[in-house]
Amino acid sequence: MQDHFTLRGVRIPNDPQIITPQVKRSILAERYEKDEVTGLPKFIDPKDRVVELGAGIGFISSFLVTQLGVRNAMCIEANPTLCEFIGRVHQANGMSNVDVLNAVALSDTQTLGTANFYVREPFWSSSLDPEPEYVKEVDVPKHYLSTLLREFDANTLIVDIEGGEKVLFDGADLVNVQKVYLEVHTRKIGLRGIKACFDALSDLGFAYDQRVSSGGSVLFRRIGRR
Template identity: 25%
Template structure:
């Protein structure tokens, strides 16, 4: 469902969540998915599967704030940390959190990499329509963004659930075990940006952390893992 609220904004409703979208921010493909209800559909199903009351959630790549809102409604807003590199999306995300009553979700600006020195920044490519924006892409509009170390973020927030769509940056997150009480991890992988050996490294690292393939949350390039529960847990 779409509702025009001003000459420049529209409101879309998906799964009980209201998403405001400023004119010109998204491309036609995103708008079509918002209209037919398929926008971030796999990610929304992952939240329903993975997030439980009291769980801490780390979301890397917040988009319009839809998935973070769903997660906050299942746990508590203060348990959710969303990270977004695209500065154009930050006010949109905050507004969408607020309009859905989850303004206490923590929102951090920056691009998450395997390791980042204090104060480090990098050039970030802003794609037309905002999806596909990423580190390392050449040409087009470039903005300087803070870099955030993944393992430092994991240690600080200690998430039970990690949800990520970071356009290939995930390749740098699996060099050592994650220091957190991880229960579920769902990510979009990007095989066009790295070789099959990187996908194997991701799967091997998850296995070493006692995580196994989750067929419920996996679909196409969406790869889900869940904790291997011990008997009686």
């Protein structure tokens, strides 16, 4: 069995428990995170300090570091099994400068504690939503997004949290963040959810950047006051 795959310069260990047939097909066809890796080089600067919510298998963080030269990144992932795998992906790519936190990030209007996270196959279908059917339920610590951003001094936020974006920015404090790169999940939150998400970002001083956005991956930039 092949011990690893290489996708856009990133080495990914071939662990069948994580890299299931559906995930493998996506990787081999270079469809996996295609919109994101197309968009990221258009706005990422090596000096950016990046927090990634919904880090998946660690591919995006590895791409940022190994291909785009980012020196400061932090991964936040709710699935504890994926957190372990992210560490292996980072190790396979010679990375030791990216922290991985098993957590759910939330806005300041919500309550700390633990969240029920529902694990599904393929892993990218996992979410905080108990519907549809899931493989298992795990309790995950909650952290305020604003605190995580402030402590890391992040200026860039990447978000792929399977519908959680609908309320993530409600009453949020994005501190010093200048760029938010967001995957929207229309099938999960519908048009009203997308409007709520975009309205919240607009209220926080962010504008949609059409030049970078493509499909479900959209970039918002903070705009200054006139």
